[in-house]
Amino acid sequence: MPERLAEMLLDLWTPLIILWITLPPCIYMAPMNQSQVLMSGSPLELNSLGEEQRILNRSKRGWVWNQMFVLEEFSGPEPILVGRLHTDLDPGSKKIKYILSGDGAGTIFQINDVTGDIHAIKRLDREEKAEYTLTAQAVDWETSKPLEPPSEFIIKVQDINDNAPEFLNGPYHATVPEMSILGTSVTNVTATDADDPVYGNSAKLVYSILEGQPYFSIEPETAIIKTALPNMDREAKEEYLVVIQAKDMGGHSGGLSGTTTLTVTLTDVNDNPPKFAQSLYHFSVPEDVVLGTAIGRVKANDQDIGENAQSSYDIIDGDGTALFEITSDAQAQDGIIRLRKPLDFETKKSYTLKVEAANVHIDPRFSGRGPFKDTATVKIVVEDADEPPVFSSPTYLLEVHENAALNSVIGQVTARDPDITSSPIRFSIDRHTDLERQFNINADDGKITLATPLDRELSVWHNITIIATEIRNHSQISRVPVAIKVLDVNDNAPEFASEYEAFLCENGKPGQVIQTVSAMDKDDPKNGHYFLYSLLPEMVNNPNFTIKKNEDNSLSILAKHNGFNRQKQEVYLLPIIISDSGNPPLSSTSTLTIRVCGCSNDGVVQSCNVEAYVLPIGLSMGALIAILACIILLLVIVVLFVTLRRHKNEPLIIKDDEDVRENIIRYDDEGGGEEDTEAFDIATLQNPDGINGFLPHYRRGLLGGISQDAV
Known part of the structure; x- marks a missing residue:
């Protein structure tokens, strides 16, 4: 405790001692009651001093006489004396009055109007205000008239080391890569001191590390922090706390200090293998x-x-x-x-x-x-896992002839259980793929048999799915697609490709081709179709027509002579036998109808059976228009005729005001059977407006093309 008290007293009096040493000798050697004297342009009068002191005072003309100094933060039982005003017009008779005005006059600084002593009545803070500008004047005590012009002077507040350094931006954080070399810069910090930097060492800071060594160091003047150990390992320690101190007075004893913390984190580098x-x-x-x-x-x-x-x-x-x-x-x-x-x-x-x-x-x-x-x-x-059955093939392709017998074996599928403890397999057909149930399968050996007859001409392919199921575990199933191709057999006889009708000109020439026909066969032999054509045995010596086989598998019918006459015979029927090349071959007989027609000189058919077959080629456009006009005129006449007949038969319609029932009651002819039914159409009574006055028998006659009037 005594050491701490001594240190406090030293900190308090050190600035005062420094100030006292630096004051001018004239102030230093003067008595306390006359130590600080200010005169506005007047010579300094010190009658009570000896000649030696006057000579000494005169030698210090370099002193700034219009300035006074006062220490900040001075606190004592009495106001502190700042200085004294004095004029040599003052004979000491107390007839002069000193007046003080300006910054802080009367509130901070107080003057003794008789002696001119200036005292600071309040505690001053240089950091709050460093200097005050005041005005002094000497006046007559009785008349208050100025004895001299006003004189301006400055009171400066002298700094003492009363502010410790501060780190305004702390605490700090910084990073540095692990494994960095010695002296790698980490960061720098800055502290501030509110004391006067130009007066003494109150604001001269020196930095040091209180905690964080030996890992980091700091530059005392610049506060740059560097690594103090090489190759620091993040995996060993990732974060470090560094305590930094800033001390004023150049770091000497008695200075004030401030501290802050810096957290340094080592960042990772790839220095470790997986x-x-x-x-x-x-x-x-x-x-x-x-x-x-x-x-x-x-x-x-x-x-x-x-x-x-x-x-x-x-x-x-x-x-x-x-x-x-x-x-x-x-x-x-x-x-x-x-x-x-x-x-x-x-x-x-x-x-x-x-x-x-x-x-x-x-x-x-x-x-x-x-x-x-x-x-x-x-x-x-x-x-090991219970695996489903495995078929011997991922797909199966089977063939069967369309004339195969029922229950005949088409083919077989096989499957096995791949597990060590093999399970028996049962086979079945997925009926969603065989809706008509055309096939069956043996559940034990997988043989597929025919259940219904097949017809290649209806369907060439049948696609079914076979299911294999483990007997020991019915949840283990497998499926395989089976494609069944129906093979062709010669079960269809050939026939004409279409219904042919030939036309023979009366003026035709012998050997002329009347018609060319071709045949078709629903079967599909491997080597293609080849047809044989022939006439019936009884028609081989036919005097009118003959046949000729063409290279394209077609047949031409030729006339043996000319001079056909449609008046004698207008239609000829020619039976033709068509045979295929199957094994065994099949054949059928198709009849060609040959119609005798009238033709032009160049062989164009003009008429057959009295009806015009085609219009004459030489008909002009005018003739065609005339024929069309006649047809239109005929239609107009028919329409007019029908309209007139409608008006003529209008009385036959039953009037609305007639009693239909009365007409029926008065009709008492004996029944005549069907004749009465035809004579009277009761539908007329049910809908009298629906037939527009035409009787049924009249309507039938008109539709038949012959009216009663025509008869």
Whole structure:
């Protein structure tokens, strides 16, 4: 405690001692009651001093006489004396009055109007206001008349070290890469001191580290913080707390100080390779697992963080490189092993893989430490699963002739249970693919038989699905498509491709082709169709017509002579036998109708059976227009005739005001059977306006083309 009190007294009196030493000798050697005297342009009168003092005072003419000084923060029991005003017009008779005006006059500074002493009555703070400008004047005590012009002077507040340094922006945070070399700059800090920087050392700061050594150092003058140890490892310690001190008075004893903290974080660099957590991994997987399924995960740990810890995974060796693959999970930073191809427990029960993890981002500064990668072994055991039956073929193609007998075997499918404990298989047909139930299958051996007759001409292909089911586990089923092709047999006789009708000119020439016909066959022989044409045996010596086979498998009918006369015979029927080339061959007889017609000289048919077959070629456009006009005129006449007949028969309609029932009651002819029914149409009574006055028998006669009037 005494040491602390002594230090406080030293801090308080040191500025006063410095000020006292630096004051001019004239002020220093003067008595206290006459130590600070200000006269506005008047000589300084010190009659009570000796000649030696006057000579000494005269030698200090360089002193600024219009300034006074007062220490800040001075607090005592009495007001502090700042200075004294005096004029040599004052004979000491107390007839002169001193007046003070300006900054703080009367409130901060008070003057003794008789002696001219100026006192500071309040505590002053230089940081609040460094100087005050005041005006002094001497006046007559009785008349208040100025004895001299006013004189302006300044009172300056002298600084003392009363403000400690402050870090306005603290606490601070900074980063520096790990493994940095010695002396790497981290950051710099700045403190401020409110004391006067030009007076003494109150604002002269010196920086030091109180906590954070030996890891960091600081420049005392610039406050630049640097690393003090090389190769600091983030993985060993990531964050450091540094306490920094700023001390004024140039760091000497008695100065004031302020502190702040700096948190230094080491940022990561890729200085560590990945490392698998274990050297051997074991996984098991069922043989029926779906392709792409994740089998397991392996992880290589990396002490680095962020992108420096990113690793890529690869399968570099092993007997399962074709069946498995590994992908990198960027989020979890591990490797996912997936299935690429199907597994078969019965074929191979285990696999061994060698996987590698390597850093993605390599820092060349640390590449010399060795490969930034690691390897591990993965063993995968395949587990047996109850697999569905496996057909001997993925698809089946069967053939059957369309004339195959019912219940005949078309073909056979086979399937097996691939499991070690093999289960018997039962076969069935998916009836959704055989709605007409044309086929059956033996449930035990898979033989497919015919259930209904087949007709290739109706359907060439039949596509069914066969189901194989394990007897021990009915949920294990497999399906296979079976395509059944119906083979052709010669079961359809050939016939004309269409209904032909030939026209023979009366003036035709012998050997002239009357008609060319072709045949068709619903069958589809392998080598294509080849038809044979012939006449009936009794028609071979036909005197009128003959036939000729063409190279395109068609037949031409020719006339044997000319001079056909439609008046004698207008139609001829020519039966033709058509045979195919099947085994055995089939044949049919088709009849060609030949009609005798009148033709022009150039062989164009003009008329057959009295009716015009075609219009004459030489008919002019005018003749055609005339014929069309006649037809239109005829239609107009028919319409007028019908209209006139409608008006003529109008009385036959029953009037609305007649009693229909009365007419019926008075009609008492004896029944005549069908004649009465035809004589009277009762529909007329039901709808008297619906027939426009025409009787049924009249209407029938008109439709027949002959009216009663015509008869």
